[in-house]
Amino acid sequence: MVIQKFYWFMGFALIVYLTMETNVQKKSFPSKDAMAELGHYFFFDKKLSYNFARSCASCHDPFLAFTDGYRLSLNSEAQLLKRNAPSLLNINQRTSFDWSNPDVNSMILQMERPLFSVKPVELGLTGNEEIILQRFRQDKLYQQLYENAFHKSILNLSVKEIMGSIAAYEISLQSRNSIYDQYLKSRDSTLFTSQEWMGLNLFFSDSISCNRCHGGLDFFEPERGGDFANIGLYNCEGSYPVRDLGLQEHTGDVGDNGVFRIPGLRNVALTGPYYHDGSSNSLEEVIKNYERGGRLNSVDDCEGDGAMHPNSDGRMQNFQLDEKSRKAIIAFLHTLTDTSYLRNEYFLDPFNP
């Protein structure tokens, strides 16, 4: 009887201990998954913009591999922004998060621009932080989500926590089920059509060697050289157009004129228009530019041969492709497409599933 009581007591004590332990843990650390879940809602919610016009998803739509299909994105006042929206899939693999500023080396730092930028305004949080926080604090859905994530009342919600939640969500967006991924797992070349296989071999060939810049699992890790490059898109008397000088805007060094981050190629068939300014509509056009070592422009305010830009990257080299080979490379690039994630609600708009 005594032993029985002892066991009962010990069992009860263990439960109390475990509960306490859990509570202690809950109080100390936000739950990572719950944060991402909260971030999922913030990401798709237009309440995050001062005028309810845009959300993160407005520029990063899951159906376009988390891009927006525009040459240049629009802000919450429908004004054109400076850059093309990049994909967010597999972004946890990156170490730089801006088209031209290598100092933006975390998702949190990256978010400062869309959230707080004033000229031009994007989502427009600056000066509206309290108003926007109140919108979420008053929302019962967020009260529950926030409590799950941070184990405290939503009255404590801060912009920093919103950013952390969105970052947690974005980092969790993984897409690795393309034909190419399946090939990497199985090394079964029959997964490709003959055209795609020919394209793959051309892509990695010594003569073309696209992987010099687009290397690694996600095709943004150069096999040699840095993560940033001038690929000869413009040459207005030795410079890129003043509206966007690239890395030079941050370093002040003319040697960085026209230098931009090398983008990944995953889902590239879905992420057009291409380049930092969305100035190319097709993969065919992009490849043709590489063939000639840069782009020839006949634009009134910037006429010139990008291939002759003084900062043109040394990894660029002219090559000749016939139509069949060019189409084969495009066919291979299409094998990097993975839309299987669209079957997972976690990737979709929770307000309009």
Added chain:
Amino acid sequence: MKHNKKDIFHLLRYLLCIAVLIGCSSEMQRGIALPKLVEGRVKEIYSILQKEIPVIRLKKSDLRNASDIQDIFLSTPQLSEFYTDKRSKQKMLNEIFSVSAARTSDLPTGTSTCKDGNCYRVEMYNYALNGTVVGIVDLKNKKVTSITFYKETQPDVPPHLVELALEIARNDTSVIHAYGENNLLSAPLMPGTKTALNRTKCQRSRHLCVAPTFIKGDKALWAIVDLTDLNVAGVRWTQVGETGMAITQRKMQNDHIMQCYCDKDNRFEKDGWSFKYSMSRSDGLLVTEVKFNNRALFRSVKLVDWHVSYSKTEGFGYSDAVGCPEFSTAAVLAVEPPYFEPIVEAGDTTGFLLGQRYYSEGWPTPCNYNYHQYFEFYKDGRFRPVAGSIGRGCGNNGMYRPVTRIALADSKCNFYEWKNDDWKHWKTEQWTLQNEQTIYKGDHEWMKIENAEKQGIFIIANAGQLRDAGRGDQAYVYVTKWDNDRDEGETDLPTIGPCCNRDYQQGPEKFMDSKMESIENTSIVVWYVAQIQNDDTKGKEYCWAESVLKDGVYVPVIYPCYSGPMFKLF
């Protein structure tokens, strides 16, 4: 002192409450009090749904006999299936959108009646099924000669519904709030043009929705009005670039000239070609009975729809149609007669073209359109139906999708696509997409249509190599069976597709049966939906137009985009 502070606090709180109440009540008034037209509409719908025949009749018409025609139309027993839902037994709302004299292009093939000009076309929209019923009424004999139901299609929106949409838009707080000024009295553009909007009931045009569009500086505010639910489904902005000046040089020039082409077929023969042409109600310029050296090639070729999308993510834009101005409420109208001109290549005249232009009044300013449709007839037997946009539209990220219907004349056709270095025979109705990977045979030979004698026509893909400096079509191509006993677009079609689908669902798929009919050794119809992305980037303009000041006056600078496959005999 403390007491006073408390009193002041209470007083302030009291004043605040009053202010909030006043504010709320004005909001409530704005939200609840229905505008006059909407209120009338709600009552009318309620009343109609109590009746045995739940159809809102057309009240205003230029036709003296419009009421009699509607009586005859509504007396057809065939229509009863559109009045009551079979399962719930509840009434379905219908509305007659138009009553007009039937034209050649309205009459089913082989129609022997209605030759005396005494027939009328009635278009009725079913709100519940989101479909259009088209009836031909023989007034003289007081009977209905044909009834056709087009699922998931919408007819031209009549003027009274355009007015209603405007009232809904102008009184909606989200529209007023978005525009920033309580000044929406200026005339909006494209108020009667059908639209869609993702993630609302307007998505994929499931409801009847239109988009009165208000220009503000370099932006356009779209008030997307759901005419099925009588509310604003959403408000969106697009960037339209710098606002120029309208160059109003196009007016309806001569009603009589238009009537010549809207009313009757015109026969034409030249360079071995013979065909009839006329201006259809809403399917653009139409050519029929097209022959080359007496070899029958096409039953008919026409431009069914224009779908224009302005957002890949939000899916809004316009579903438009072009045709005779006298029947249409569309904003883009044919205002000149069709014209002929020679095709000159490298100094030689190699053929001729038959063309038609369509304009919005304010072109080339934002949210005004200029379409160009033409048919090329070459001396060597090549033929090309062309659809082009001269801009400028309502945004600088527009995707234009003209829908062309090409009915082949041969009764025993077989259709092949060049794939994997061979001709792949299409045995049943299907579609394909031209993209950057598509491989062609020889000189862009993409498809071929062959008869039992192994004679036929190649379809030469437009990959940007044709003479109009197009950038390629990225086209969807569908092949459906042509049925003698079933009208699948032979007569004038309502708008068949939503503006903004990014996939194959552009409208023609509605004519593919779920079982996919055989298309071996039979008459076929080829549907061609080009996809053209506009661009306002300096130096790369495409499907775009601007007005620039030159020698003291504004002149248009145009950057057209043309689409269309080439048909080449073999």
